[in-house]
Amino acid sequence: MATKLYRGVNGEFVDRDGEWYRLPDTDWHDLTTREDLAEFIDSRIFRSSRVNRPDESGLLAPIAAQEVWAAGVTYYRSRTARMEESQTAGGGSFYDRVYHAERPELFFKSSPHRVVGSGAAVRIRKDSKWNVPEPELALLLTPSGKLIGYTVGNDMSSRDIEGENPLYLPQAKVYDRSCALGPGILVSSTPIRPEIRIQMEIVRAGGSAFSDETTLAQMKRTLPDLIEYLFRENSFPNGCFLLTGTGIIPPDDFSLAPGDRIRISIDEVGTLENFVE
Numbered sequence: 001m002a003t004k005l006y007r008g009v010n011g012e013f014v015d016r017d018g019e020w021y022r023l024p025d026t027d028w029h030d031l032t033t034r035e036d037l038a039e040f041i042d043s044r045i046f047r048s049s050r051v052n053r054p055d056e057s058g059l060l061a062p063i064a065a066q067e068v069w070a071a072g073v074t075y076y077r078s079r080t081a082r083m084e085e086s087q088t089a090g091g092g093s094f095y096d097r098v099y100h101a102e103r104p105e106l107f108f109k110s111s112p113h114r115v116v117g118s119g120a121a122v123r124i125r126k127d128s129k130w131n132v133p134e135p136e137l138a139l140l141l142t143p144s145g146k147l148i149g150y151t152v153g154n155d156m157s158s159r160d161i162e163g164e165n166p167l168y169l170p171q172a173k174v175y176d177r178s179c180a181l182g183p184g185i186l187v188s189s190t191p192i193r194p195e196i197r198i199q200m201e202i203v204r205a206g207g208s209a210f211s212d213e214t215t216l217a218q219m220k221r222t223l224p225d226l227i228e229y230l231f232r233e234n235s236f237p238n239g240c241f242l243l244t245g246t247g248i249i250p251p252d253d254f255s256l257a258p259g260d261r262i263r264i265s266i267d268e269v270g271t272l273e274n275f276v277e
Contacts, residue, residue: 006184029064061117072105074245110179118183121277128158134246149185152272214247
């Protein structure tokens with residue numbers, strides 16, 4: 001039984017196997033920081049009103065006051081790409097060492113006001129010439145570090161800025177509308193299956209400019225390992241989202257352009273669609 005939680009302009013909604021409900025008297029921040037989110041929804045859903053499926057234009061990014069963090073070099077493909085882009089800056093070996101190290105790469109990605117939802121515009125930096133989306137499974141974590149849900153994430157990245165110098169990573173990753181989450185939260189108390197597929201397609205001028213897919217089984221790190229390191233010596237009073245890395249990277253001669261549409265799908269979780277502004 002699949003349960004998905006959505007944040008709408010007119011309240012909070014639940015999709016339970018295709019049947020939609022509106023949750024009364026709820027607050028998105030309170031919902032998405034509950035340790036017992038799955039059980040709470042079960043207790044409320046049958047006292048809630050059945051509704052028609054909300055129009056997607058009325059759905060918001062599934063974030064309240066959470067920070068968004070990200071893990072890097074969790075897939076071999078990401079390791080290789082980042083070694084190549086930073087080779088001339090002398091940082092090529094850094095990413096190979098991180099890939100094989102016990103400690104993962106973790107970095108701050110976004111505050112809530114920089115995040116957009118499905119259907120909204122993401123941006124490419126005006127001072128960058130090589131930009132790509134990075135499709136990622138995103139984890140919703142409570143203030144205690146409990147994993148209570150999953151969503152689809154897009155970690156927009158300026159590869160030329162990061163490749164110029166690895167110390168420029170924050171500028172390559174953190175800027176207005178550089179992160180997309182959505183469309184909703186898959187609420188589950190059981191681990192997501194490793195064979196789950198992540199797919200991405202970039203559409204340009206009505207045609208497919210790039211498409212590829214991978215599976216969570218290709219991830220070198222485990223989700224509990226990433227969560228444990230993130231919460232070491234760090235507190236998140238509002239909870240947080242954690243992007244878990246990408247295994248899909250367009251070729252080096254590809255860069256996003258205004259008007260491109262990015263479609264990221266994760267089996268059982270959902271499809272996040274954005275256009276480039």
